[in-house]
Amino acid sequence: MIAIAISVVAVLAGVIGISVGVAAHRRASRVVRECNELIQGAVGSRGTVDPRALRDVAIVRYDALHEMSGQLSFSLALLNAVGDGVVLSSINGRAETRTYAKSVRACKGVQELSPEEAQAVHSARLGTGLSMIAATA
Missing domain, CATH: 1.20.5 (Single alpha-helices involved in coiled-coils or other helix-helix interfaces)
Known part of the structure; x- marks a missing residue:
C-alpha cells in the first residue's frame, strides 16, 4: 500500500x-x-x-584641406531606424574651422552629401561606424 x-x-x-x-x-x-x-x-x-529614436551612428575622420596631419576633420552621421537624421561635418584647417549640418531622409541627403558624409551615412546603416578613416584620405 x-x-x-x-x-x-x-x-x-x-x-x-x-x-x-x-x-x-x-x-x-x-x-x-x-x-x-x-x-x-x-x-x-x-x-x-520608436522608429524615430537615434539608432545608427558613424564617424568618418579625414584631412579635408590636405594641410594638416592627424585627420582632424570629421563627418558624423546620426540616423534613426528608417534612415532619417543628420550628418554633422567639421572641416578643420590651420586658420579656421567650418561646421555643416545636412538633413538625411531615407539614407539620402536632402542636400548633396560629400563623399565622406555619404560614407558616414552608409557606415551608420551597416553598423560599422565609429572612428572610421575615410577611404579617400
Whole structure:
C-alpha cells in the first residue's frame, strides 16, 4: 500500500515537473523572440521601439584641406531606424574651422552629401561606424 502511494506521488511530481518545464520553455521562447525583434529594430514590438529614436551612428575622420596631419576633420552621421537624421561635418584647417549640418531622409541627403558624409551615412546603416578613416584620405 505504501509503495502504491509513493508511486502515485512520484507520478504526480513528474507530471507537475513536466508542466512547469513546458511553461518555462514557452515563456523563454517568447522572451527570446521579443529580444530578437528589439535587436533587429522591429517596429511595433508592443510599442517599445520608436522608429524615430537615434539608432545608427558613424564617424568618418579625414584631412579635408590636405594641410594638416592627424585627420582632424570629421563627418558624423546620426540616423534613426528608417534612415532619417543628420550628418554633422567639421572641416578643420590651420586658420579656421567650418561646421555643416545636412538633413538625411531615407539614407539620402536632402542636400548633396560629400563623399565622406555619404560614407558616414552608409557606415551608420551597416553598423560599422565609429572612428572610421575615410577611404579617400
